[in-house]
Amino acid sequence: MKKILKTISILLLVITFSCGDDDNGRFSSDPSSGWIEFFTSSTTTGQTVSSVTIPVSVRVPEYLNGLNITYTIEAVEGDYTQFVSSNGGTLFADPALVGGEDIYARALNVDLELMNMEVGRDFVTSFDVILTAVDASNVTIGVPGSSHITSHRVTIPCSNPDVLPADYFVGDYAISDVAASIGPGNGTENFGAGTVTLTVDPFNPNVRLFEATILPAFTGGAPFPTSIEFSVDDYVTLGGYVGAGISCNGVDEYGFTSAAAADSVPWDVCNDLSITINYVEDPNIACGGPYASSFSLTKL
Incomplete structure (x- = not known):
């Protein structure tokens, strides 16, 4: 009976691992293939912070020549250009920085400098940072048919002014x-x-x-x-x-x-x-x- 239970437990572990590692399995035959995605789907900045950092996961075991990953910024609510001066950019995944045991958890950052954050404002602004392309034919943005995160929403909240608007709480x-x-x-x-x-x-x-x-x-x-x-x-x-x-x-x-x-x-x-x-x-x-x-x- 103990042998039967042990066998069943091993089978369950194999099944669980196989299902959870499905995407990795798609690329296991070629260590230079994989995908790029965001770690999270949204960020709300502080009222007066000067920058926002959005982590990007490089899910590729080997990229000997490096990877150029492009992204664009698209407005969702309000005019984001009063806070961010660019409408996109390129990240470089440097092969010299590859290391560590978890080869599928390489991280880059989209670092956006924010302007005019010290000015009081009674409106919310939001925009999406969207991963668009990578310059390797065997690396994709996300995985087609999966739920990987390829768009990250940034929300800039209201910022309390030093002097209240005349119609506030009136x-x-x-x-x-x-x-x-x-x-x-x-x-x-x-x-x-x-x-x-x-x-x-x-x-x-x-x-x-x-x-x-x-x-x-x-x-x-x-x-x-x-x-x-x-x-x-x-x-x-x-x-x-x-x-x-x-x-x-x-x-x-x-x-x-x-x-x-x-x-x-x-x-x-x-x-x-x-x-x-x-x-x-x-x-x-x-x-x-x-x-x-x-x-x-x-x-x-």
């Missing part, structure tokens, strides 16, 4: 608690749910002003001046202390203040549909605080 938004302690614990809300109208602070273009109700069951729904600030470090906080004019201990005022940067939510100039603002509830310890709390703004 207008009517629905406000509601996300996490709160004193309000829900006493049958009400920290920020009364409803509609608030955000406007630009005339003294700071990165601040939005609005009026909100705080603990409406105890304050009668009176509006309190409130603000949020979009930091140049890419996070959003309360713009300053918001007091409710009430106290649990009869001495200290209950209110809200901004959370630390590390506890705050990042903002994205390409998205003004909704955001969550983390804040410190009851920083004066008037009602047992402080508590980590948050509220959301959703565009109407």
